[in-house]
Amino acid sequence: MSRMNRDAWLAVFLLLFTGFMFWASFEIREPDYGVLAPSVWPRVILIIFGFLATLLLVQSLRAGPGTIDEGEKDRPSSVKGYLVYWRNPIVCFGLFAAYLALLPVLGMLIDGMAFVFALLGALGGWTPRNMAIHAAVAVITVGGMWSLFTFGLNVLLPTGMLIPGL
């Protein structure tokens, strides 16, 4: 265990993933026709992937613990530190997930504006001046894009339950 580093843990995870997917490949039905069964190609890929993951494990174990790539030296080691360090990407993913969850309710136009506004606020700060600018940017850009898709490209974007038609 003392030789484990980040890549070694990653390789172990990827080996488990390979094993799981290989097991899942036995769920693929085999038809009576065709020369190449549908499960063969994924299994070939998984065997190669598993071999490479093993190679990565050996490579990282040989490198030993504490092997840090350039540019990673300032990265935190505690969970709290990680959350602070990755705050912006986590907020972006969270807001995007919320945007998708609310899409059937708010519709693409309002949901899009709300998402851009919330993201701008989360990344740029919530001062009154910022909020006014962010609201204007969200309305103009999302409204513009929505109009372009709806009227210019005739794409039917999803409407919401809240305000039918929008």
Add this chain to the structure above:
Amino acid sequence: MIIENIMLAFGEVLTLKTVLLMTLGVAGGLIAGAIPGFTIAMAVVLTLPFTFSMPPSQGLATMVSVLVGGLSGGLMAGILTGIPGTPSSVATTFDGFPMARNGKPGLALGLGVWSSFCGGMISAVLLVTLAPQLARVGLEFQPWDYFMLVMFALTITASLAGKNIVKGLMAGALGLLVRTVGEDEAAGMARFDFGSDMLLGGFDFIAVLIGLFAFSQLLNDVRDPEMARKSLSEASPVKARIEHRNAIREIAKRWIIVVRSAFIGTFTGILPGAGGSVANILAYDQAKKSSRHPEKFGTGIPDGVIAPESSNNAVEGGALITMMALGIPGDVTTAVMLGALLIHDVVPSPTFITEEPVLAYSIFIAFFIANFIMLFLQSGMLRVFILVTRIRMYFLAAVILGFCGMGVFALNNVASDLWTLLWFGILGFLMRHFGFPLAPMILGVVLGNIAELNLARALAINESLLPFFTRPWALFFLIIALFSAMFPWFQTARGRKKWTLFYLPVACFAACVPLAMMAWQNSSVPRGVIAVIVVTSGAYILAQRWRSGWSLEAHAGHELSES
């Protein structure tokens, strides 16, 4: 017939609407290319949703324009701020920025603009002449050869894309695996659906590309809260006027550099995986090596701007040659364009140019015209660039993420594509974090079906696996795939380990075997000549190393430096 097709293609491209869209495309590309952190591939990916409702020639002309604009946009940021807008303009900053600081920003920009134009034009000529020839060679490919070609493309991309070849190959394999989710094309059986309707339908690969590339890149750009709130240029506005006349005069004096660099760019582009980021450094390095005053490089001399800019604009011509002639994307941007063709039910393959001549020539013509549009737009875009540099990063990121949502929904009008975007955005972000290159994965996603279909076809014709090793083309691709997979180890060990002295000669000897087989089987004199040249080169290198007493020092120190 060719003239007729060219005329028809001109008719398709030279409509008011298409030219207008191309102008917008070039302008958008110039701006996207000028913003550090926003790659050209991202700009092309984001253009894709707009092109769905367009006819194929119009959509592709727009995307080609974004590509040409993006390649040229990077030079503005590089020269004026010292921060390259794209990786393909890194070498431009070595002399472009010092030249601007020495009081000649207009000349530096002029040299960049005109070199880009010349490089693009030379590459366009090579595209028109080489693509049909290469396609003719491609017609010889049988499923075994095609399968091995895909494997070669993945291997070389993996070996060139990142520091760790194992991670590169894993990324490529993961891309292939992602493509197997859903119903398989040959038998229609469900694979890895885990009872979910969303997975049964498979992942829309454009949503996967946008997630992997654009979404994850944007989040990377805003990771640092302080940097996210900064604009590109916090300093006073940059003022410059492009000096066209002086630039043309300087370039005319150095036409050899332009031609050589354009050739370097085009041939680097033909090689899958090696894009503008490699070509601009290679061309700069060659210009420095062949200069009478190599010590002046880095101080702000015209040669140092002309070489990288001529080469990076030529790269896409090369990448388009491979894509159009063989159906294999040379880099991420052409992978996206290949995706655009597939959306329009056009499958690029060696028969593409003969079966879809008008569309093929439309792409050629669009590439030519886009270079002219780029030339005219650069001066105007300089002012826009200065405005764009004042926008804070997080504004761009939030607005583009909002756009990603709409654009991806427009692909198939299904909300599940948006979830695909999110999951692959997270995956791309994690892959970047753990040091996995994304280019091989993207190529794996794009080429996964092609590889499986050709494997199925090959086994349907002959159940034996022997043709993969006995057919000349398949063997040729297998050999170069193996040697390209070993290339990173060779690069690391060069000058330190004895075996590296034999790498190139052995590669030459091995590659000449399938070439000789081709010459023998087809009674082809040119291939016989190529085989002789290859084997002679190998023998010459070996003899040179024997003469130097197998000394390692003599072959060390050839790495490309950025100084």
